[in-house]
Amino acid sequence: MKAKSIHGKSVNDIQKALDNTFNNGFKPTIAIVFISIKQDRRAVCNLLDSKNIDVFGATSCSEFINGHQSEGEIAILFLELAKEHYKILFEDIRDQTIEASASIMASKALKQFSNPSLIVCSTGINQKGEHFEGAKLVKSLSQSLGSDKLFFGGMAGDDWQLKGTFVFTNGKETDYGLVALVLNGNKIALKGMAITGWKPLGIRRTVTKSKGNLLYEIDDKSAVDLYFKYLGKEDKLTENNFKIFEDLSMEYPFIVERDENETVLKTPMKIDTKEKALVMDIPMPEGSKFWFTSPPEFDIVEEVIETATKLKKDTNAQADALLIFSCAGRQPILGPMITDENDGLAEVWKTPMAGFFTYGEFGRVLNGKQNFHSGACCWVTLKEK
Amino acid sequence: MNQHLQHILDFIEEAKHLSEDEKAALLKSLKSADKDLTISNFKLERTEKVKRTTAILLEETIEELEQKRKAIEDTNNALQQSLDELKATQAQLIQSEKMASLGELTAGIAHEIQNPLNFVNNFSEVSKELLEEMLEEIQNGDMEEVNAIAQDVIQNLEKINHHGKRADGIVKGMLQHSRTSSGEKEATDINVLVDEYLRLAYHGLRAKDKSFSAALETHFDDSIKQLNIAPQDIGRVVLNLITNAFYAVNEKKKSQKEGYEPKVTVETKKVKNNIQIQVSDNGNGIPKKVLKKVFQPFFTTKPTGQGTGLGLSLSYDIIKAHGGDIKVNTKENEGTEFIITLPTTNNA
Secondary structure, three states: EEEEEEEOOHHHHHHHHHHHHHOOOOOEEOOOOOEEEOOOOOHHHHHHHHHOOOOEEEEEEOEOOOOOOEEOEEEEEEEOOOOHHHHEEEOOOOOOOHHHHHHHHHHHHHHHHEEEEEEEEEEEEEOOEEEEEEHHHHHHHHHHHHHOOOOEEEEEEOOOOOOOOOOOEEEEEOOOOOEEEEOOOOOOOEEEEEEEEEEEEEEEEEEEEEEOOOOEOOOOEEEEHHHHOOOHHHHOOHHHOOOOHHHOOOOEEEEEEEOOOEHHHHEEEEEOOOOEEEEEOOOOOOEEEEEEEEOOOOOOOHHHHHHHHHHHHHHHOOOEEEEEEOOOHHHHHHHHHHHHHHHHHHHHHHHOOEEEEEEEEEEOOOOOOOOEEOOOOOEEEEOOO | OOHHHHHHHHHHOOOOOHHHHHHHHHHHHHHHHHHHHHHHHHHHHHHHHHHHHHHHHHHHHHHHHHHHHHHHHHHHHHHHHHHHHHHHHHHHHHHHHHHHHHHHHHHHHHHHHHHHHHHHHHHHHHHHHHHHHHHHHHHHHHHHHHHHHHHHHHHHHHHHHHHHHHHHHHHHHHHHHOOOOOOEEEOOOOHHHHHHHHHHHHHHHHHOOOOOOOEEEOOOOOOOOOOEEOOOHHHHHHHHHHHHHHHHHHHHHHHOOOOOOOEEEEEEEEEEEEEEEEEEEEOOOOOHHOOOOOOOOOOOOOOOOOOOHHHHHHHHHHEEEEOEEEEEEEEEOOEEEEEEEOOOOOOO
């Protein structure tokens, strides 16, 4: 399978890069598009449509390809793959549930191929400001597909505006739905992993009062007071302009226990002053056990790359293309080193790469089961057998 | 870019004495240095920030743990105080259980003392009459008759002494029962002990409740020799089991129509290296849900004020302290049997 990644600041840039691509005899059939909410994604889709290229797209929170990371731009990974080996599926959830939509998508995928592998992007936050429940998607998709089936992906971003994210394909888009690139698993192999780097700090705590996304009490104490006090921001409690997510919780989410010794990051997004509760991105039911965190050490970049290198060596695997779904929260944590992480992975696999900063990731930790992640660098390689 | 590096960069770009290749190489190194500097600055800034936050978090956590430790310490102290109070209350209850069993015995003891006292009274009256008769015979000078009467008086006095000692023994036994047991073991005839307590219990209950009656059946194994036990402790166990058996048959009798014959059987036997004391009744039996709890302290099915709930619990402890075992078999509406097993060996 041939692959090529391009980037551009505008539709014109993409037009030029695309022409360039075609001139070299490359005939892509799929475009995996990660695009800023500020760009005209409809125009990009029309352009690709005119070239008879199938679009798998998600809005981003910064996007990147090999050696180039941007904000507010467009990154595309083109794949030249026979039409019979893939299918792009789109589900607008709207009046359904996430579970039902995931189940429908899984049925369609299984109808298409006996052994489907999926690249999946969901929306991250809709135009009403509601967060997409990634865990529900992963659970339902995993159950419907079968636990042995692989899928990797992420939740669309919107350059931290938190006003609406989109997934799209040729002629269709939604702010509450899914898009999947379904691959014939017998022809195209996926290999990847998710790794976070946040570590538990202090003692294990218990949610003693919560309702939906509202977290009221931790160990019978006010969650708001405790969170601010323990992170040294008590003086900010009365400050109206204090942005809890940007200034605090992006770096200091909670690590929450979940089944089979795995954990997931859950992040306070804002404070509900009326309810005096933390508004979480993912619900934390009463009884949940969790820790405060310390952000990843600087060597996390090396760890991500070394783990990938070891996997490649151990499995003697090669790749035709690489996709990276990296949590948007990693950017402020890793600063200028974030490009080292993404480029380092591309260098390991020596392959065209594209990716974006997400509002949630889908994948497997090393030797783990299919799960929803937050704060993770989730990468996946594609290799035609 | 760092302003100093920017200055160098501007200088290189304007330098006329450098070739383009040299400029490119220098600019590459300069950009690389700038990137390294940016990363170093970022790391420094982040490390400071994380260090600060982590320190606060750990400080708060330590303070919280210290508060928790203090709270646990306070709770521990309160628990210890409750435990001490509980122990004191338990000791009082154990004493009251002893006094309760003494109460069970009192009437029986009175009955038991009555017999020797009757003998003492009768024989002393007879002896008085004999001595009056003897005085007459002395006046008559019939020394042969005097001698015969004196022999009778001596025999009577021996009997008075014998029954006096028996009463003395019963009183001493009662006192012993009410005292705290030293747990000291002594060679004891089990059959005699069991028989004694059976009679005491029966007469005790009869004295309190004239309407009570039950068939008593005893099967004592004569091959049982003396056993090394703390007699007042084992006596207390036997008394408790027999009293319970009487209570059970009496309860059944109260609720049954005619035709029911209350019966309590006490049996001793030697089984290999053990002695078994079995107390069975044909009462209502113990319901299944209650059976598990009968040896638990303070568990009783008797109406409030009639049982401390310590009888079987203490019995269990006493038998275990003797290296033995106590078991219960019961069938609802048919009856219950308690079997005490005491080892004949290693019970010194």
